[in-house]
Amino acid sequence: MKILVVDDMPLMRHVLINMLRTLNFPDLVEATDGLQALTFLKNQHFDLVITDLHMPKMDGKTLLNRIRDDQELTALPVLMVTCEDNSAAIKEIIAAKVTGFIIKPFNLNVLDNQLKKVLKQQ
Template identity: 40%
Template sequence: MSKDICILVVDDFSTMRRLIRRILRDLGLENVVEADNGNNAWKVLNEHRVDLIICDWNMPYMTGVDLLEKVRGDEKFSDLPFVMVTAEGKKNFILEATKKGVTNYITKPFSAQDLSGKLKGMLRNWG
């Protein structure tokens, strides 16, 4: 995987952002930007080149699924890989995210191996 890939990690809990950042670093991915909610993530998207979003579902101000809708509705970002991370493992939540264009989905709690497995498949195209 290319180390140039920029990943946006969006979660309202700093502990979860740190955990995901550590997993990404272990995969050799160190170009990571963070946001603590969907509104701030949208600002980051418009200020930085981002190649992939890893986003929590439940956050204040703008939920992950609302951010997903906004991303998919903007021509600049419509094809941007988007991984939803959430404690909501119910089928209806997965279906909602799928209908709105999520690229992949992972439920909490997850292991480093779970997340890296999802990402390796998605990022294989970056060499």
């Protein structure tokens, strides 16, 4: 499974990547924002996107909308990582057809459970 990890904070990307490797997901690519992620998505095949919600240039919600609006990418699972507690913002992301949420702070078990849910849906 090839996973694109999108987060503007290098530390958060590295924590997530280390967790994914621990869970035996070695095929990982990292992007610093939604714009860079879209470039990767146009040029490579991915099985999953894990993206932060709040980022400069293009945030996670806009990235999710662009993925869902693209016929070639529309079925791609997207996990949203966020510390957002605004229910209206969460409802907007759910309406945009996010595959799942990971609420910060999270641990290895939370990530593992979300990945298992994604794998079951495929």
